[in-house]
Amino acid sequence: MADQLYLENIDEFVTDQNKIVTYKWLSYTLGVHVNQAKQMLYDYVERKRKENSGAQLHVTYLVSGSLIQNGHSCHKVAVVREDKLEAVKSKLAVTASIHVYSIQKAMLKDSGPLFNTDYDILKSNLQNCSKFSAIQCAAAVPRAPAESSSSSKKFEQSHLHMSSETQANNELTTNGHGPPASKQVSQQPKGIMGMFASKAAAKTQETNKETKTEAKEVTNASAAGNKAPGKGNMMSNFFGKAAMNKFKVNLDSEQAVKEEKIVEQPTVSVTEPKLATPAGLKKSSKKAEPVKVLQKEKKRGKRVALSDDETKETENMRKKRRRIKLPESDSSEDEDSPGAYEAESPSPPPPPSPPLEPVPKTEPEPPSVKSSSGENKRKRKRVLKSKTYLDGEGCIVTEKVYESESCTDSEEELNMKTSSVHRPPAMTVKKEPREERKGPKKGTAALGKANRQVSITGFFQRK
Amino acid sequence: MFSEQAAQRAHTLLSPPSANNATFARVPVATYTNSSQPFRLGERSFSRQYAHIYATRLIQMRPFLENRAQQHWGSGVGVKKLCELQPEEKCCVVGTLFKAMPLQPSILREVSEEPPRSKYIHPDDELVLEDELQRIKLKGTIDVSKLVTGTVLAVFGSVRDDGKFLVEDYCFADLAPQKPAPPLDTDRFVLLVSGLGLGGGGGESLLGTQLLVDVVTGQLGDEGEQCSAAHVSRVILAGNLLSHSTQSRDSINKAKYLTKKTQAASVEAVKMLDEILLQLSASVPVDVMPGEFDPTNYTLPQQPLHPCMFPLATAYSTLQLVTNPYQATIDGVRFLGTSGQNVSDIFRYSSMEDHLEILEWTLRVRHISPTAPDTLGCYPFYKTDPFIFPECPHVYFCGNTPSFGSKIIRGPEDQTVLLVTVPDFSATQTACLVNLRSLACQPISFSGFGAEDDDLGGLGLGP
Numbered sequence: 062m063a064d065q066l067y068l069e070n071i072d073e074f075v076t077d078q079n080k081i082v083t084y085k086w087l088s089y090t091l092g093v094h095v096n097q098a099k100q101m102l103y104d105y106v107e108r109k110r111k112e113n114s115g116a117q118l119h120v121t122y123l124v125s126g127s128l129i130q131n132g133h134s135c136h137k138v139a140v141v142r143e144d145k146l147e148a149v150k151s152k153l154a155v156t157a158s159i160h161v162y163s164i165q166k167a168m169l170k171d172s173g174p175l176f177n178t179d180y181d182i183l184k185s186n187l188q189n190c191s192k193f194s195a196i197q198c199a200a201a202v203p204r205a206p207a208e209s210s211s212s213s214k215k216f217e218q219s220h221l222h223m224s225s226e227t228q229a230n231n232e233l234t235t236n237g238h239g240p241p242a243s244k245q246v247s248q249q250p251k252g253i254m255g256m257f258a259s260k261a262a263a264k265t266q267e268t269n270k271e272t273k274t275e276a277k278e279v280t281n282a283s284a285a286g287n288k289a290p291g292k293g294n295m296m297s298n299f300f301g302k303a304a305m306n307k308f309k310v311n312l313d314s315e316q317a318v319k320e321e322k323i324v325e326q327p328t329v330s331v332t333e334p335k336l337a338t339p340a341g342l343k344k345s346s347k348k349a350e351p352v353k354v355l356q357k358e359k360k361r362g363k364r365v366a367l368s369d370d371e372t373k374e375t376e377n378m379r380k381k382r383r384r385i386k387l388p389e390s391d392s393s394e395d396e397d398s399p400g401a402y403e404a405e406s407p408s409p410p411p412p413p414s415p416p417l418e419p420v421p422k423t424e425p426e427p428p429s430v431k432s433s434s435g436e437n438k439r440k441r442k443r444v445l446k447s448k449t450y451l452d453g454e455g456c457i458v459t460e461k462v463y464e465s466e467s468c469t470d471s472e473e474e475l476n477m478k479t480s481s482v483h484r485p486p487a488m489t490v491k492k493e494p495r496e497e498r499k500g501p502k503k504g505t506a507a508l509g510k511a512n513r514q515v516s517i518t519g520f521f522q523r524k
Numbered sequence: 525m526f527s528e529q530a531a532q533r534a535h536t537l538l539s540p541p542s543a544n545n546a547t548f549a550r551v552p553v554a555t556y557t558n559s560s561q562p563f564r565l566g567e568r569s570f571s572r573q574y575a576h577i578y579a580t581r582l583i584q585m586r587p588f589l590e591n592r593a594q595q596h597w598g599s600g601v602g603v604k605k606l607c608e609l610q611p612e613e614k615c616c617v618v619g620t621l622f623k624a625m626p627l628q629p630s631i632l633r634e635v636s637e638e639p640p641r642s643k644y645i646h647p648d649d650e651l652v653l654e655d656e657l658q659r660i661k662l663k664g665t666i667d668v669s670k671l672v673t674g675t676v677l678a679v680f681g682s683v684r685d686d687g688k689f690l691v692e693d694y695c696f697a698d699l700a701p702q703k704p705a706p707p708l709d710t711d712r713f714v715l716l717v718s719g720l721g722l723g724g725g726g727g728e729s730l731l732g733t734q735l736l737v738d739v740v741t742g743q744l745g746d747e748g749e750q751c752s753a754a755h756v757s758r759v760i761l762a763g764n765l766l767s768h769s770t771q772s773r774d775s776i777n778k779a780k781y782l783t784k785k786t787q788a789a790s791v792e793a794v795k796m797l798d799e800i801l802l803q804l805s806a807s808v809p810v811d812v813m814p815g816e817f818d819p820t821n822y823t824l825p826q827q828p829l830h831p832c833m834f835p836l837a838t839a840y841s842t843l844q845l846v847t848n849p850y851q852a853t854i855d856g857v858r859f860l861g862t863s864g865q866n867v868s869d870i871f872r873y874s875s876m877e878d879h880l881e882i883l884e885w886t887l888r889v890r891h892i893s894p895t896a897p898d899t900l901g902c903y904p905f906y907k908t909d910p911f912i913f914p915e916c917p918h919v920y921f922c923g924n925t926p927s928f929g930s931k932i933i934r935g936p937e938d939q940t941v942l943l944v945t946v947p948d949f950s951a952t953q954t955a956c957l958v959n960l961r962s963l964a965c966q967p968i969s970f971s972g973f974g975a976e977d978d979d980l981g982g983l984g985l986g987p
Contacts, residue, residue: 067541085743094545095743096537096750104540121973125745127527127966133928136527136957136968138735138744145973157530158746160537172972176731187799187836191806195750196742198550198807203839 067091071105075118075164081174083163086182088193095193102161119169122146123162126153140172525966526752526957529711533748546747548754550808551712554855556758562910563825563847565903574897576906578674581891582620582656584912585676588697588890589618593678595936596695601680606658609683617689619655621675623668625873628899645669645875653679653689664691669875674894697890699935702916706856708961713756714854715740715957715968718815718863718923720800721950723793724767732953732970737800739968741807756957758854759808762923762946763815763863766793771817790819794833801837809842813850815863815924823901824865824893825849825910849892851917857960860917864924866893867945869900879945880929883922887913887933887941916941919958924948928956930965 070091074080088098102120109116124146125138134154140162141149150156163175183190191197449459536542590603593616602615609615627644651662651671664681671677681691720733738744742753770790804810814820814829821827828845831838846852851860867882873895876882886892892911896902916939925945933941942963947954954969 085738088743094547096545096747097541099537100539100541103538107540123744125527125739125749126531127525133930133967134525134527135954136525136530136966137971138739138968139971140731140735140973142973155527155531157527157752158537158744158749159535160746169973171974172731175972176734179734183803184799187802190803191741194742194807195546195747196548196550196754196807198842200550200553200809201806201840201842204841 067093067101068105068108071101071164072109075166079166081163081165081169081178083175083178083182084161085179086163089182089186093193094195096195098193099160102164106161106164117166118164119143119167120164121162121169121172121175123158123160124149124153124156125158126150126156128153140175142169525959525964526713526968527966529755530745530749530752533746533751535746535748537746546750548742548751551710551755551757553757553809554712555853556809556855557853558844558846559851559853559858560847560849562908563849563851565825565827568903570904572904572906574902574904577897577902577904577909578620578654579656580906581674581909581912582618582676584909585697585890586618588700589676589678589695592695592698593618593680597680597693603678606653606655606660609660609689611683611685614680614682614692616678616680617653617655617660618678619653619659619676621671621673621677622652622654622659623671623673623873624650624652628873642872643875644873661688662691663688666691666694667875672870672873672895673898674896675889675891676894677889696888698888699937699939699941700890700913700916701937702918702935702939702941703858705858705918708855710961711752711755712855712960713752713957714857714859714919714960715756715759715955716762716861716921716923716944716946717759717949717955718762718946719764719948719950720761720797721767721948722765722796722800723770723789724950725769728972728974729950729953731972732949733800735970735972736949736955736968737803739970741803756808757960758811759804760811760850760859760861760921761813762850762861762921763813763848764817764924764948764950765797765812765815766790766817766819767950768817794819798834798836801834801843802840805837805840805843809844811844811846811850811852813846813848813861813863813923815848816865823903824896825903826863849911855960857919857963858915858917859919859921860892860913861919861921861923861944861946862892864922864946865900866896867922867925869893869895873899878929879922879925879927880931880943883920883943883945884931884933887916887920887943918942918963919944921946921956927952928954928967930956930967932963 071082071087074082074087074090080086082102084095084098084102087093087101088095091098091101093101106118106120109118120143121140122143123138123140125136127134127136129135136157137153139149146159150159163178165174169175186192191201443463446462447459448462449457452458593601593603597616604615604617606617606619609617625644625646626648627641627646629640629644647669649668651666651668652659653662660683662679666679675696677694677696679689679691680693680695681689683689717736721729722733735744739749739753740756740759742750744750745753770788770793772789801810801812812829814826818826818829819833820829826848828847831845834843834845837843848865849860849862851858853859866886867879870876870882870886870893871879874882876885886894890913891909892913893900893902896911897904916935918940919942921944923946925947927945928947929943929945931943933943935941940963942958942965944956944958944965946956947967949955952969953971954967957966957968959965
């Protein structure tokens with residue numbers, strides 16, 4: 062019956078699984094009062110020894126009591142091996158308690174493993190550590206969240222949420238964004254509230270990364286102008302989904318559908334911010350997924366292997382949002398994220414022309430897409446090469462480009478324009494270049510001057 | 525005593541499981557007031573000189589000393605200032621002591637890299653008495669090696685031709701007035717622990733710490749012991765929660781690129797501490813005082829540790845982070861204590877060997893840490909010296925001493941004080957249980973078993 066069940070359980074733990082069964086471990090595992098666990102252990106030992114006196118069972122006991130030492134009556138609490146139990150008992154003037162501490166198959170040399178066992182089971186039960194204890198304290202009530210200070214709460218929230226995200230995010234958030242996180246969280250949503258539905262804004266509070274990207278998004282969206290509300294809804298849907306799901310492929314496909322719709326929109330101005338904002342929304346890797354999907358769609362069928370590669374994601378994000386600061390893009394390089402972005406923003410404006418004439422001819426974001434899609438590899442090598450080609454105006458353009466070489470050599474390079482680029486003067490179609498710029502932007506954003514802080518004003522300069 | 529009370533209940537745990545397992549309610553907090561407000565620092569300005577603290581110390585202590593002088597040497601004794609002294613005239617002078625010590629660490633000697641000594645006393649030390657305006661060397665029946673700089677006392681004697689003051693007798697301010705503690709009807713205990721020393725790598729002490737937590741939270745022991753443990757109404761952790769080794773400053777000497785990704789040793793230790801505090805505060809009110817090696821300010825009074833370091837434990841309102849020194853009234857019994865820096869500093873500059881003796885001596889001179897700010901870091905107070913005892917406590921403790929000691933002393937006005945030196949737990953595995961009803965203190969020690977056969981030795985039960 063239930064009585065015998067615990068005996069079998071203990072038998073299984075000790076004999077079959079070769080565990081060290083301490084009273085505390087048993088109490089948490091079986092969900093019983095600590096004293097009952099101690100009694101269970103004792104019962105098991107007695108029965109086992111009765112039926113099989115040669116049983117290989119080693120027991121440790123807890124003895125406590127008082128002892129006169131140095132003129133004081135000292136209360137001693139000791140964990141002793143069975144063979145020393147009687148000796149210790151005889152030394153104590155008054156014995157307060159004796160009970161079984163643990164049972165194990167092997168003889169223990171020292172009490173270290175006992176501590177480890179207890180510590181492990183405690184770690185997994187930290188929140189209800191006094192549930193099976195013999196003392197309950199009425200005053201020990203966890204503080205209601207409202208009572209704790211808002212900053213500590215926010216810190217805790219962001220902290221908890223951070224820990225639930227992928228490692229990429231964690232790494233990135235610790236890049237000095239930790240403490241200000243809570244502050245930023247409170248400030249940023251205000252600016253974004255108008256743009257996005259409150260749901261979206263609520264989600265932004267969860268991760269501090271979002272704060273920065275949100276700010277950029279706002280500017281982007283507003284720069285794009287009119288589509289804000291419409292996009293806002295889309296964003297909030299998108300955002301909401303993204304925030305609620307762990308990043309999964311199916312999520313991406315949903316997003317992809319949405320993206321498709323967005324993609325259909327004619328104006329470049331829409332496309333850009335749309336691409337930008339979704340990218341911006343993706344503070345977490347989840348968000349990165351849709352971006353990749355988007356690229357995938359554009360790539361027309363080339364499958365994007367979704368991977369956890371944070372570098373890939375950050376690359377994508379960087380491509381999409383050159384000017385938007387993505388804290389998580391810092392993961393692969395040990396550079397200063399803000400610095401990197403700042404450096405990057407001035408340079409995109411100068412080369413407004415897409416020496417990417419070739420780029421518009423091909424898909425809008427070929428480099429990024431290709432690289433992202435083709436790039437299932439974790440390692441990328443960036444090689445600085447000079448590329449010379451004829452652009453649309455008939456000018457020969459030479460660029461120094463960071464080419465990302467992955468295992469498949471046919472990857473298009475991610476172009477990054479350095480200041481040494483020759484460009485046809487002026488008129489680089491400011492508008493159509495949205496697409497084009499996106500291409501190179503993604504390329505450049507990805508590598509090269511990685512981790513440059515993209516400033517908000519960079520967006521306006523480009524216009 | 526704790527043990528005797530614990531032994532009163534029948535032993536039930538060496539028997540088959542019973543359906544009913546007693547659960548005891550923690551004794552509720554009857555009355556608790558934290559009186560550490562004088563030790564809290566608000567805005568701190570270090571642009572002041574330390575002379576002010578001595579001036580205010582003398583001003584505050586003068587009335588007490590004049591009273592005592594009249595009690596000792598008759599009401600007709602003339603209390604004079606140094607500038608009013610007439611040669612060969614017997615009178616009493618009140619002033620601050622300064623001990624000129626050739627071995628006292630100075631910056632010049634630090635540069636010469638002498639190894640730190642345990643005591644800096646020297647036969648050539650001289651005592652000088654300073655009052656508001658003048659100073660005079662002392663000689664005569666005064667124990668130069670025992671006294672330390674910063675003590676305010678009254679000396680009786682006369683000034684000699686050589687310009688020195690010949691001391692015939694001297695007295696201190698002795699114990700401050702004490703309010704009687706209201707009698708308690710049940711036994712209530714306060715557990716004093718210090719020197720947990722987490723992060724120090726000592727595996728033995730980790731098991732001891734876990735056993736301590738288990739006894740207090742009612743996991744360990746038989747019903748009698750658990751019932752007694754339920755009468756522990758408070759736990760005070762008196763400093764040095766982290767080990768000295770967590771303060772290693774190697775990273776300062778190493779190149780930045782080598783230490784970029786290394787974590788401070790205190791981070792792991794603080795996490796462990798957080799878990800321990802969580803277990804404790806889920807069951808009993810806890811007061812945490814910072815100590816010499818804890819992450820808070822160095823100067824006395826040390827400010828409370830920041831709650832952000834303990835995200836798990838601060839959820840419970842039973843956790844209180846308090847100052848060092850700490851004073852509070854628990855169930856009508858007035859506690860005052862430090863983490864031991866005051867006593868260990870006096871130990872270095874005085875011939876007194878016993879920490880308990882030093883503790884008593886500070887009570888008799890009515891000042892918690894007379895050597896501050898001379899050799900012990902202290903905030904430059906100027907309005908009041910918060911280390912002067914305004915009122916005599918019932919329990920006066922100091923943490924991180926080499927061994928346990930407790931004594932009851934009486935004052936001239938029938939004050940009764942229990943002195944407790946709380947030993948360093950990481951070295952001695954011993955904590956102190958103070959019985960509030962009887963004002964008695966019992967040490968409680970923990971042990972596991974080690975590889976050596978002599979378990980009895982480990983328990984201190986050997987011959």
